[in-house]
Amino acid sequence: MSAAPIRESATGWYLYGVVPAGGQAPATSAVDPSHEVVAIESGGVAAIASRVSLDEFDETMLPERLADAAWLERTIRAHEQVLEAALARTAVVPCRFCTVYRDEDHLRSFLTGHSRVLTEALERLAGRVELGVKAFAAAEPPSAAGQAESGRAYLEARRAEQRRREELAASRSRTAAELHGRLSSAAEDGVVLDLQSPSASGRDEEMLFNGAYLVADRERFERALEVIARERADLQLELTGPWPAYNFVPEELGRG
Amino acid sequence: MSSRELDSYRSGQPAQLADVLERVLDKGIVIAGDIKINLLDIELLTVKIRLLIASADKAREMGIDWWQNDPFLSGANGQNGLEERLRKLEEKAGLPTSSAEE
Numbered sequence: 521m522s523a524a525p526i527r528e529s530a531t532g533w534y535l536y537g538v539v540p541a542g543g544q545a546p547a548t549s550a551v552d553p554s555h556e557v558v559a560i561e562s563g564g565v566a567a568i569a570s571r572v573s574l575d576e577f578d579e580t581m582l583p584e585r586l587a588d589a590a591w592l593e594r595t596i597r598a599h600e601q602v603l604e605a606a607l608a609r610t611a612v613v614p615c616r617f618c619t620v621y622r623d624e625d626h627l628r629s630f631l632t633g634h635s636r637v638l639t640e641a642l643e644r645l646a647g648r649v650e651l652g653v654k655a656f657a658a659a660e661p662p663s664a665a666g667q668a669e670s671g672r673a674y675l676e677a678r679r680a681e682q683r684r685r686e687e688l689a690a691s692r693s694r695t696a697a698e699l700h701g702r703l704s705s706a707a708e709d710g711v712v713l714d715l716q717s718p719s720a721s722g723r724d725e726e727m728l729f730n731g732a733y734l735v736a737d738r739e740r741f742e743r744a745l746e747v748i749a750r751e752r753a754d755l756q757l758e759l760t761g762p763w764p765a766y767n768f769v770p771e772e773l774g775r776g
Numbered sequence: 777m778s779s780r781e782l783d784s785y786r787s788g789q790p791a792q793l794a795d796v797l798e799r800v801l802d803k804g805i806v807i808a809g810d811i812k813i814n815l816l817d818i819e820l821l822t823v824k825i826r827l828l829i830a831s832a833d834k835a836r837e838m839g840i841d842w843w844q845n846d847p848f849l850s851g852a853n854g855q856n857g858l859e860e861r862l863r864k865l866e867e868k869a870g871l872p873t874s875s876a877e878e
Contacts, residue, residue, distance in 0.1 A: 535808060579811045586813070593793070600796050617800045619809035630808050652795060713798060720794040760795050766803035773805045 531555075533621040534572040536602045537614040537764060538565050538631070540642050546605030551598045552576065562628040563635030565642065568606050569627060577620045603764040611645040613638060613773070614764035637772050648708060648736045649762035653745065655699055656725035656756040659718075660688065695755070696729040699748065706744035707733035711767050725756060732767040 534551050543566045545559040550570035559566040576585055585591050599617055606612045621627040631638065696712070704710035713730040721727055735741045742759070749757050 532811070537804070577811065579813055582811070582813045596796060596800055599800055600791070614799075614804040615808055616802070616804045616806045618811070618813055619805065620811040621808075622810045626810055716794050716798070722792065722794070760791060763799060764804070766799035769803070769805055773807055774803065 530574040531571045532574050532577060533560075533567075533569045533624060533627045534577065535615050535619045535621060535627060535630075536568045536570075536599060537606060537612045538567055538638050538642070539606055539610050539612050540639075541566050543568070543606070543610045546602060546609070548602045548605040549598055550602065551595050553598075557602055560624065560627060560631075563632035563638070565631055565635060565638045567627055567631055568602060568612070570602075572620060574620075574622070577618065582618065600764075607649070607762065607764050611642045611647075612764050613641045613645065613769055614766050634773065637770055641770050641773070645734075645765050645768070648734050648765070649738070650765040650767055651707075651733050651735050651738070651741060651762060652713075652758075652760035653699070653703055653729070653731050653733065654716075654721070654727055654758045654760070655695070655729035656721075656723060656758070657692070657728050657754060659724060659726050660685075692728040695752075699729050700731055702744060702748060703731060703733055703741070706737075706741045707735045709734040709768055713767070728755075732763070734765060734768045738762075 536557070539559070541561050541564050543559055545557045545568055548557055550557050550572075552570065552572040554573075555571040557568060557570045560569055561567075575581060585595075596617060603612060603614050621630070700710060700712055710731055710733045713732055715727045715730050718724060718726065733741065745757060745759060749755070
């Protein structure tokens, strides 16, 4: 009888993001709390990373972990908090959740292999932050079609409802375009994000705009937002951030 | 300007989960890493985590049960918003919703 091999718990490297060389690792709890967050330098930039157990983070194990909402939220929050702590000190190019290397050599070869684009991205992000702006409007009143007494009245009410819905959608899309134009002119760059449903945003109002901006002069950007808020009392505006610049990584590194 | 009109920067309190998810799961450097995983639909994950937080009653109050059998949510973004908005309107209007028409 042959002895079953005793498998040691292998570790890999979880990469949070990349900072300029010389950047310190933040003293924040890692995605795997039994390991510390460290900085690993190569190619003139530094990875913010921590060891993770491949029992948890291997691709065969991850689907199970991702199905565990409690694990998922804790880990996602840890990922974000490490990056926010790094952002408080320096520019950072953030990685997507669950970017894992099997060993340090692979991690280093990513840094050296993308040294130029990472360095340029960090230069572009220096002194700039990502801010998020969302706009909400009160949800529409319910249609009267449900209360219609005859079939004909019902159909008419449905048609009126349809027209009203189209007008509202057109007016909201004009508002969104205007918001994005004005906010973009107070920022270095801007992108329109997908709208969040009320169940995701946790608000009763409907989201009609969701944007992210790369901002150098926060005061100027906030002033632009305040002017809009005064003019558009019908909207509720929400400012979030500063975020690691998730939405402004170069195309070569991102989704493109 | 009142805080109702423009919420100020979050100060210390955790960011809205949906805002974190839409960035962390889908954006940033995506070409790195040895381990390839398929991240699920962001909205589905958001709702799932919110379910964990909210009590069942609160979840129902927020309308968090429509996603369970929703074929649209398992697809890519695109039509989801429209379909969902339509369904919500129909629900509010007391009409049979699209998902109940099978």
